[in-house]
Amino acid sequence: MGSWRRTSYCGEPASADIGKKICLMGWVQRRRDHGGLIFIDLRDRAGIIQLVFSPESLNNVHAKAHDLRNEFVVAVEGLVRKRPDGTENQNLPTGQVEIEVHEIRVLNDSETLPFMIEDDSDVAETTRLTYRYLDLRRPALQKKLMLRHKVAMATRNYLAENGFIEVETPVLTKSTPEGARDFLVPSRLNAGHFFALPQSPQLFKQILMISGFDRYFQVVKCFRDEDLRADRQPEFTQIDAEMSFVDREDVISVMEGLVVRMFNETGVKLNPPFPRLTYAEAVGRFGVDNPDVRFGLELKDLTRDLSGSGFKVFADAAAKGGVVKAICVPGGGAFSRKDLDDLTEVAVSFGAKGLAWVKITDEGWQSPIAKFLSDAEKDAIAKATGAVKGDLLLFGADKAAIANTVLGRLRLNIGNRLGLIPKDVLNFVWVTDFPMFEYDEAEKRHVAVHHPFTSPMDEDLDKLESAPLTVRAKAYDLVLNGSEIGGGSIRIHRSDVQSRVFEMLGIKSDEAHSRFGFLLDALKFGTPPHGGIAFGLDRVLSIMTASDSIRDVIAFPKTQKGTDLMTDAPSVVDQKQLDELFIRVAKKQSVAPSSTGA
RNA sequence: GGGGCCGUAGUUAAGUCGGUUAUAACGCUGGCCUGUCAAGCCAGAGGGCGCGGGUUCGAGUCCCGUCGGCCCCGCCA
Numbered sequence: 001m002g003s004w005r006r007t008s009y010c011g012e013p014a015s016a017d018i019g020k021k022i023c024l025m026g027w028v029q030r031r032r033d034h035g036g037l038i039f040i041d042l043r044d045r046a047g048i049i050q051l052v053f054s055p056e057s058l059n060n061v062h063a064k065a066h067d068l069r070n071e072f073v074v075a076v077e078g079l080v081r082k083r084p085d086g087t088e089n090q091n092l093p094t095g096q097v098e099i100e101v102h103e104i105r106v107l108n109d110s111e112t113l114p115f116m117i118e119d120d121s122d123v124a125e126t127t128r129l130t131y132r133y134l135d136l137r138r139p140a141l142q143k144k145l146m147l148r149h150k151v152a153m154a155t156r157n158y159l160a161e162n163g164f165i166e167v168e169t170p171v172l173t174k175s176t177p178e179g180a181r182d183f184l185v186p187s188r189l190n191a192g193h194f195f196a197l198p199q200s201p202q203l204f205k206q207i208l209m210i211s212g213f214d215r216y217f218q219v220v221k222c223f224r225d226e227d228l229r230a231d232r233q234p235e236f237t238q239i240d241a242e243m244s245f246v247d248r249e250d251v252i253s254v255m256e257g258l259v260v261r262m263f264n265e266t267g268v269k270l271n272p273p274f275p276r277l278t279y280a281e282a283v284g285r286f287g288v289d290n291p292d293v294r295f296g297l298e299l300k301d302l303t304r305d306l307s308g309s310g311f312k313v314f315a316d317a318a319a320k321g322g323v324v325k326a327i328c329v330p331g332g333g334a335f336s337r338k339d340l341d342d343l344t345e346v347a348v349s350f351g352a353k354g355l356a357w358v359k360i361t362d363e364g365w366q367s368p369i370a371k372f373l374s375d376a377e378k379d380a381i382a383k384a385t386g387a388v389k390g391d392l393l394l395f396g397a398d399k400a401a402i403a404n405t406v407l408g409r410l411r412l413n414i415g416n417r418l419g420l421i422p423k424d425v426l427n428f429v430w431v432t433d434f435p436m437f438e439y440d441e442a443e444k445r446h447v448a449v450h451h452p453f454t455s456p457m458d459e460d461l462d463k464l465e466s467a468p469l470t471v472r473a474k475a476y477d478l479v480l481n482g483s484e485i486g487g488g489s490i491r492i493h494r495s496d497v498q499s500r501v502f503e504m505l506g507i508k509s510d511e512a513h514s515r516f517g518f519l520l521d522a523l524k525f526g527t528p529p530h531g532g533i534a535f536g537l538d539r540v541l542s543i544m545t546a547s548d549s550i551r552d553v554i555a556f557p558k559t560q561k562g563t564d565l566m567t568d569a570p571s572v573v574d575q576k577q578l579d580e581l582f583i584r585v586a587k588k589q590s591v592a593p594s595s596t597g598a
Numbered sequence: 599g600g601g602g603c604c605g606u607a608g609u610u611a612a613g614u615c616g617g618u619u620a621u622a623a624c625g626c627u628g629g630c631c632u633g634u635c636a637a638g639c640c641a642g643a644g645g646g647c648g649c650g651g652g653u654u655c656g657a658g659u660c661c662c663g664u665c666g667g668c669c670c671c672g673c674c675a
Contacts, residue, residue: 030635030636030637032633032634032635032637032638033631033634033637034631034632034633034634034637034638035630035631035632036631036632036633037632037633037634038632038634039633039634039635039637041635048635050634050635052633052634054632055632069626070625070626083633084633086633087633087634087635089634089635091635092635095635112608112625112626113608113609113625114608114609115608115609115610115625116609116624116625118636121609121610121624122609122610122611123609123610124604124605124609124610124667124668125667125668126605126666126667126668127608127609129667176675178675179674179675180673180674180675181673181674199674199675200675202675224674225674226673226674227672227673227674228674229669229670229674230668230669230670232674349601349670349671350671351671447675448675449675450675451675452675453675454675505675549668559666559667559668560667560668560669561666561667563666565666565667
């Protein structure tokens with residue numbers, strides 16, 4: 001660089017700058033060498049501008065330009081000038097002007113790249129992740145990370161303005177067996193003892209309320225050692241907040257303000273309050289607790305109408321306390337045999353034993369089960385579902401949980417299949433009144449639907465032991481377009497209630513004390529009523545940016561196997577490191593030399 | 599733990615029923631070219647098909663195993 005200093009970004013020069021002498025630094029995006037004139041597109045994070053090198057220019061710049069290659073790093077000094085009439089590039093923000101280069105310094109060269117730095121290049125994700133530093137040069141990815149920065153800043157500003165204080169909580173903390181699997185960190189100073197990375201700062205933020213901070217927030221990494229998905233990474237970022245002396249409505253209204261502020265960064269104006277659904281409504285009408293309310297195809301309950309049906313599957317489901325429900329697919333009568341087979345496969349994969357369907361045709365009800373249905377039943381079904389000629393009815397008859405899940409998933413599948421889901425729409429919905437517990441068949445005990453520190457509803461408190469599955473929690477989720485982007489609750493602030501909940505979860509008193517003793521103790525020393533919420537920043541951003549995967553809004557994401565292709569983490573470590581930690585590896589790791597990639 | 603899809607030049611893909619020297623585009627290298635912006639024209643260099651075994655006279659093509667990537671179920675309080 002020598003004494004040169006950049007005077008502007010490549011994306012900045014405009015007509016107003018014509019005649020100015022400027023200095024730019026950036027990467028060579030592309031070279032167009034006409035033998036005479038040479039054009040170089042110079043790129044930095046702000047944009048692209050065209051440099052012009054004329055054979056008549058001084059300082060040998062034309063020869064130097066001839067030798068430039070993609071991704072060379074250069075500094076240029078030159079004059080901003082108007083492009084000749086008719087050569088303006090309307091596709092470029094800087095397209096009215098160009099830089100007449102007077103002097104150029106090549107700051108670094110570059111080998112030929114494994115892929116082009118272009119937004120529309122279709123490169124295997126393996127290659128992109130191996131060379132993530134190159135992938136991150138793509139303007140689209142830079143824009144996403146810049147938006148991420150802006151959203152985080154907007155969050156901090158909004159919460160600070162509203163009296164929230166950002167407090168850092170430990171990353172090395174205590175393992176809490178409830179919930180997700182922990183990432184463990186061995187303690188060298190305490191042989192055989194382990195820290196856990198936090199699944200969330202849940203207990204610390206409650207402790208901060210007990211300490212009197214009143215309003216807390218943090219933009220914080222959380223860790224869960226579970227299998228990955230398109231919308232799940234083992235480390236992810238939460239916007240975590242907690243408030244004292246509040247009820248659900250206080251939390252929701254403050255947080256709606258936050259969501260407005262976040263989406264304001266994308267130019268979207270939201271108008272809270274957002275719609276509400278209770279958990280029971282969400283599951284009843286949409287089959288899931290994270291309903292995508294952008295389209296219809298709602299589930300209709302036919303249990304009463306079909307409890308006496310001649311179709312044994314329906315009658316049995318009703319008799320055993322289950323449900324019979326259906327969705328009506330408008331125009332679905334045109335579905336082929338293969339379509340129906342596909343849908344059956346989907347239904348079975350979510351636990352159905354099969355999929356009963358009816359096509360309503362000109363000739364009447366066409367279906368393997370039509371002969372079992374009486375005219376009265378058909379009338380009742382048609383009335384409840386609104387089905388008319390040309391429609392398809394799909395039935396779920398099972399325990400409520402299975403029937404709802406199956407139909408809920410079919411609903412999404414069909415919504416996608418038929419293009420019923422509008423893009424460019426943001427449909428928020430709060431889901432409230434979650435059940436406190438559900439019964440875990442595998443573990444033979446009740447588990448918390450939200451988490452063990454969630455307060456039961458006051459009016460359900462006396463049913464805690466007698467009818468635990470009917471107890472509702474003061475929990476709420478914010479769902480956006482079918483994706484859970486946030487969740488929280490009013491917490492238990494009385495140690496006696498907390499103890500009763502632990503008891504219901506099958507956590508014995510001594511066990512509770514060894515795991516959460518600090519919280520149980522703290523609850524005894526003047527704990528204010530409090531509650532809060534956490535938003536999944538990565539999920540919010542992937543919806544904002546219409547990304548297919550959460551990986552696109554994370555600078556250095558992990559693969560589905562939880563590895564980092566750029567650094568090659570995780571890796572084996574020296575025996576010496578293990579010895580210091582008193583760790584012996586039980587099963588010899590398979591030696592896995594990488595056979596693909598760089 | 600399970601189901602599905604996919605690995606062929608640097609990249610993206612084609613490769614028929616197993617059959618000569620494995621195609622193309624982009625990129626790359628060199629040349630020509632003074633208004634291009636996916637510059638153009640000409641010439642050229644790149645791979646032995648993720649890896650290992652097997653069947654066969656003969657294997658990108660078939661079989662088995664394995665490694666890796668993606669999507670999903672389970673899991674994710």
